[in-house]
Amino acid sequence: MKQTVEEAAIESCVIDRSIYNDEYQPYYLDGFKDGAEWQAKQSPWISVKERLPGKNTGVFFTVEWKDSRKGYFVGLYYGNGQWESDNRMFLQDSPLYRITHYMPIPSFDEILEANRDVLERIKEKGD
Template structure:
């Protein structure tokens, strides 16, 4: 199961501040708690920023809705390809539950926005 951002931030902050306190002797006992909270906040901000950078969704994360039109990312002979596809569970998944497009395994997908969504986003600018 994936870690939540909060869990990952806690682990990161605990390990970072523990290392600074125990190994580098940088952090005294009084500022340990303060540093721990700051590190957690820094990690969460970075993780949230990163999550918004790529609109592509890994097939390991989730699959599209039935009949949803999407762009798919595949690799053929080491070359990435992007193609349009309508997802159908019955015809797109092989016996190992892998999403197949042609002869290639789909790595990620991107929802195709509706015309209304495009207009709405362009009006925000």
């Protein structure tokens, strides 16, 4: 079962009473909700400058060529700067292009969980 933002905020208040008291509850809850809203708007793309995926990890990744074209690929990161998609290897240090961002491929269970509310609505409608 998914937890609402308000439920998570209240639970975090209970866990750490040192930063919370009844007088500040409305402010704390508002700040928690604002933080959750901000997080939800963040891009799922991760810069390769920030960090690389684990070895042998399936990912979506972006390639920017020197002539300003950009491509999006589904493939595997082998480690050591080697990316593969459809039997085509991309090397991180190529003079012709650069890998800029990646996004982990979610598992089937993660996709189901993220769309549970949609599935429940479909069930209720009987479609």
